[in-house]
Structures are given as structure tokens and as C-alpha cells.
Amino acid sequence: MAAFGSLSDRLNDTFDRLRGKGKLTEADINVAMREIRMALLEADVNYRVVKDFVTRTKERCLTAEVLESLTPAQNVVKIVLDELTELLGGTESKLVLSSRIPNVIMLVGLQGSGKTTAAVKLAYMLKKQGKSPLLAACDVYRPAAADQLATLGGEIGVPVFRGDGAHPVEIARASIREAVDTMRDVVIVDTAGRLQIDEEMMQEAVDIKKAVKPDQVLMVVDAMTGQDIVNVVSTFAERTDFDGVIISKLDGDARGGGALSVREVTGKPIKFVSMGEKPDSLEVFSPERMAKRILG
Ligand code: GDP
Numbered sequence: 370m371a372a373f374g375s376l377s378d379r380l381n382d383t384f385d386r387l388r389g390k391g392k393l394t395e396a397d398i399n400v401a402m403r404e405i406r407m408a409l410l411e412a413d414v415n416y417r418v419v420k421d422f423v424t425r426t427k428e429r430c431l432t433a434e435v436l437e438s439l440t441p442a443q444n445v446v447k448i449v450l451d452e453l454t455e456l457l458g459g460t461e462s463k464l465v466l467s468s469r470i471p472n473v474i475m476l477v478g479l480q481g482s483g484k485t486t487a488a489v490k491l492a493y494m495l496k497k498q499g500k501s502p503l504l505a506a507c508d509v510y511r512p513a514a515a516d517q518l519a520t521l522g523g524e525i526g527v528p529v530f531r532g533d534g535a536h537p538v539e540i541a542r543a544s545i546r547e548a549v550d551t552m553r554d555v556v557i558v559d560t561a562g563r564l565q566i567d568e569e570m571m572q573e574a575v576d577i578k579k580a581v582k583p584d585q586v587l588m589v590v591d592a593m594t595g596q597d598i599v600n601v602v603s604t605f606a607e608r609t610d611f612d613g614v615i616i617s618k619l620d621g622d623a624r625g626g627g628a629l630s631v632r633e634v635t636g637k638p639i640k641f642v643s644m645g646e647k648p649d650s651l652e653v654f655s656p657e658r659m660a661k662r663i664l665g
Contacts, residue, residue, distance in 0.1 A: 372592050372618075372625035375665045379408035379448070387442035395431060401445065413595040413626025418456070418633045426452045450660055456629065459655035462613060462638030464653075467584045471503070471548040472555045475581065477574050477609050478589035479601060480562035483617030485514060487589050487643055488559040489521040490651035491615075495555055496527055503553035505530040505544035507577060518559060519597040525648050528553070538562065541577045543544045558583065566601065569606045578609055586611040587640060592618045594627030602635045613640035616654070620644040632656075 383404040390397055402423050409419045419462055429435075429648045435444045466472045474491065476484045485508065492502040504522050506529055508514035515531045522529035530547045531542035541558050548556045560577055563570045578586065588611040594601065605611060614635065616628045632639055639654045 372621060372623050372628065373412065376408055376625065379665055380405065380663070381410075383408070384442060384446050385642055387445055390441070390442070392511050393435060393441040393445070395436070397635050398427065398430045398435070398445070400431070405449070409626075409629070411624070412629065413624045415596060415599055415626065415630035415634060417599075418630045419573070421633070422452060422456055444665065450664055453658045453660035453663060456633055457659055458632045458638050458654075459656055460591045461653065462640055464585065464613070464640055466555065468556050469584060471545060472583050472585075473545065473558065473583040474555065474585045474587060475558040475560065475578060475583035476587050476589055476615075477560055477605055477611060479566070479591075480511065480564050481641055482562060482589045482591045483615075484508075484562060484589045485518055485521070486646065487560050487580075487587075487615045487617055487641070487651070488491045488518065488557045489525060489527075490643060490648055491587075491641070492522070492527040492555075492557050493525045493648040494651055496525065496555075500555050501553045502557055503533040503544060503548045503551070503556045504525050504529045505541055505556055505558045507537040507540050507544075507558055509535075509537050509540070510561045510563075512558045512608070514559070514561070521648070530556075537573055537578050538576045541581045546561045556581075564605045585613065587613050587615050588635075588637075589617055590627055590631055591623075592616050592621065592625050593623035595624070596626075598627045598630050598632050602631060606635055606637070611635075611637060612640050615639075615641045615643060617643040632661055 406423045429448045435441045438444050438647040478484050495502045506515035506518045519529045642654050644650045
């Protein structure tokens with residue numbers, strides 16, 4: 370896939386070289402692991418994540434399972450696939466809604482990460498599942514954010530609550546009342562982000578969270594995020610905490626390192642991936658499917 374094109378090519382080149390060798394020696398495995406390490410680093414995967422991944426993979430490849438095997442290259446590919454699936458979270462983690470009405474889902478993340486777009490896509494997905502979502506426009510700083518949400522909400526037939534001029538915490542609170550009054554069963558709260566982590570923005574997200582007690586807080590992470598990801602997600606984890614991650618812009622030509630690092634760095638599951646600007650381009654995330662896509 371686009372975001373991992375170069376990584377896929379490089380991993381496949383390594384596998385092809387292994388296939389060409391027949392029986393594998395420890396030296397062959399060492400060379401292959403070095404290539405895999407370089408490929409992951411160049412895809413901008415966090416270096417600590419790369420180090421642990423390669424250590425685990427190498428340990429498994431230097432056993433009889435591979436060295437004594439009649440199809441060693443095939444076994445290496447299987448081990449890399451397994452480890453990559455684990456790195457991405459192992460099993461699918463579904464969005465769990467509680468029995469509370471309205472359910473509240475709050476989105477956090479840096480400005481430009483794709484929160485507003487993800488909010489709309491999530492609303493569209495829930496609508497298709499028979500829910501009646503309400504979108505709450507709590508990003509009052511980016512001038513066009515509420516308009517953008519209103520336009521996109523209109524396109525998918527989901528109402529948007531906007532409290533022009535009000536404080537974001539008050540808008541969030543009022544959106545819950547609106548949902549109760551208009552029989553909407555899920556409120557998706559789109560919060561403000563700044564380009565950099567910023568104390569005021571963090572405090573506002575904390576205050577909104579306190580006010581609306583969300584059932585789920587999802588952090589939106591741009592697939593393009595490189596090494597800085599540790600800093601960004603750790604700060605959100607400390608301040609607002611979150612239950613899961615949405616990776617955005619996986620359709621772009623980003624190197625995808627952020628997407629590959631985020632589960633290992635946060636310990637939180639990736640719940641969805643966003644692959645385009647259309648409302649239906651949100652996918653439930655499957656670690657195994659993603660690992661298979663990356664390995665081509
Ligand atoms: P926010 O500031 O976090 O609310 O970010 P936006 O939702 O406004 O997204 C920022 C930009 O990224 C917009 O131009 C979106 O159209 C674009 N965008 C968001 N998600 C995706 C995605 O999955 N794929 C692509 N190609 N573009 C996206």
C-alpha cells in the first residue's frame with residue numbers, strides 16, 4: 370500500500386535474497402536482520418521499536434525452526450509476519466460502546482492530524498450501523514473547523530452541534546443535552562489541536578473530558594508522524610489518556626513509521642485507519658491484515 374511501498378519493496382528484496390540461498394546460516398540471518406532494521410528505520414519507525422522488533426525476530430530466526438528447515442526463507446517470512454502482527458497489536462480491537470445513552474466519543478490529537486475528517490467518517494460508519502450520531506464542533510480556534518464539520522456533516526446527513534462564540538467545554542456539555550433532546554445516541558466530540566503540544570490545549574482537552582466523561586477517547590495520529598511520535602502520544606497519554614488510536618492518512622505517501630510505532634509506544638490499540646478524504650474511507654483496523662499488506 371502507498372504508505373509502506375518502499376518498506377514493502379525492501380522487505381521483499383530481503384526475502385527474495387534469502388529464498389535464493391536454500392539453507393540459511395547464522396550469518397545469512399544476521400545480514401537479513403540488518404536489512405530489515407535499516408528498512409524499518411528508513412520508514413521512520415521509532416528506533417526503540419525497531420530495536421525490540423529486530424531482537425525478537427532474530428531470536429526466533431536463529432533457532433532450528435529456521436536453520437534446520439528445508440524451507441528456511443518461508444519460515445523467516447512467517448516469523449516476520451507474526452512479529453509484525455504482534456507489533457501492531459495482535460488481534461483486532463473493536464470500538465466498544467457502552468449502554469449509556471448518549472455514548473460519548475471524544476477525539477484528541479494535534480492540529481492537522483485528521484481529527485475533523487475522522488470524526489465525520491466515524492459518524493458515517495456509526496450511522497450505517499444504525500446509530501444516530503451527533504457531531505460536536507468544539508474546535509473553536511481554527512476558524513474554518515466548525516464550518517468544515519457542518520459541511521461534511523451535511524454531506525453524510527449527520528447533524529452538527531456548534532455553539533458559536535461559546536467556550537469549548539460549554540459546547541461539549543451543551544452537545545450532550547442536545548443529543549438527549551433530539552434522541553441522538555452517540556455524540557462525537559471534535560476537539561481543538563495545535564501544531565505543537567501546548568499546555569493550554571492540553572488543559573482544555575482535560576477539561577472537556579472531565580465535563581462530558583467520554584466512553585471512549587480516541588487519539589488521531591497522522592501516519593506521517595516520524596520519530597516525534599513518542600513525545601506526542603506520551604504527552605496525550607499522560608494528560609487526557611485515551612482508549613485507542615485512529616491512524617489517518619495511510620493512503621498518502623508517508624513512510625508510515627508513526628503508524629507502525631504507535632501501538633508499541635502507547636500500549637493502546639489501533640482501532641481504525643483512515644485511508645482517504647471520502648466519508649467511507651475509514652476501516653476497522655486488523656493487525657494481521659495490515660501486516661500482510663506491508664509484506665505484500
Ligand atoms: P484536524 O485539524 O485534526 O481536524 O485535521 P483535518 O481533519 O482538518 O485534516 C487535515 C487535512 O488532512 C485535511 O486537508 C484533510 O482533508 C486531510 N486528511 C485527513 N484525513 C485524511 C486521510 O485519511 N487521507 C488523506 N489523504 N487526507 C486526509
